[in-house]
Amino acid sequence: MDEKKRIIFFGTPDLAADFLMKLMPRDSFEIVAVVTNPDAPSGRKQFLTPSPVKLKAEELRIPVLTPEKLDANAHEALRNFDPDLFVVVSYGKILPKSFLELPKFGAFNIHFSLLPKYRGASPVQSAILNGDDISGFSIFQIKESLDSGDIFVEKDIEIMGKTAIEVFSEMKEEGAKALLRFCDDILSGKKFIPDRQNEGEATSCKKLKKSDGEISPDEETMGSVLRKYRALLIWPGIFFHSKKTGTRIKLLEIKDWSPGNPIPPGSELIFKSGGDVGLRTADGALEIIEAQPEGKMRMIGTAFWNWWEQKTH
């Protein structure tokens, strides 16, 4: 009977925790350790909170490492686990070269775009923002430079008209299957013919900022607002500042304005027509399903309309 291969898993957010869970009980390999970011302040009271991956790993009784820096100490700690493979899913730190040489079968990352497009921190959101119809995920061997290694597995996912939640959900579903198979394959010695990334086609995307969610509805097109909504709804969401009410207003759920419903001429930024509440944009309108003024509880469209009328008159 072969010895089980030894994997060290790197990851931090919820998404990574889901991948960890799906990689769990296997005959061919085991997760011998999990590396995640240290506990960080979170929530209104700023309590120190462990990462979702740490919580999941503890639940699964896997040893957890939370190095602040990937230094010599961390290197030593990982070497002691005698790893065969590193699997990285949204870890949040860049692995130095000396770490990449630790596992016998190498270090691999699953990235949620069709590399070399959208290298960096927000591939799913960026693809939606750009209005792409197709994205996907890539499993590649990690090199020192970010998201640039040779691609071993790649799969398309249709993203047209979908929200980030829906896309992530599919990425999770399909990606976990692919990653599982990949781990089995590579650890059993299967030969891959990896694709080198075409550097000329590479694009990159930055980490999202809170301010990316700010919109100016009457200066933007419906398409622009809707793409931002779909891309950013997990975080930071979309919001605008209203001079009339003096508050910031989040749009929690919006959709296309129903075509049968006339948009009254001369409508204000927020308007009501029939039973629906609308948001006027530069080239049309969107329906507000749910919104939330700063400091208030979330409101369905008609409640938001009531609030708006009372604040603006």
Next chain:
RNA sequence: CGCGGGGUAGAGCAGUGGUAGCUCGCCAGGCUCAUAACCUGGAGGCCGUGGGUUCAAGUCCCACCCCCGCAA
């Protein structure tokens, strides 16, 4: 002690010591070819909880609970 907003009808809000109100929704009726529009009527409230001040508290004072925005 991180900063701030709030808790009054099903929902959204007004009400600064003296009869509990408005808008939306809901129910009934009316108008109408018709309606999400309009008219009439109606139901629906321990005003977050506990104490205090007062002849009198939704309102002033104290404590507590809960919700939310920022921040991370």
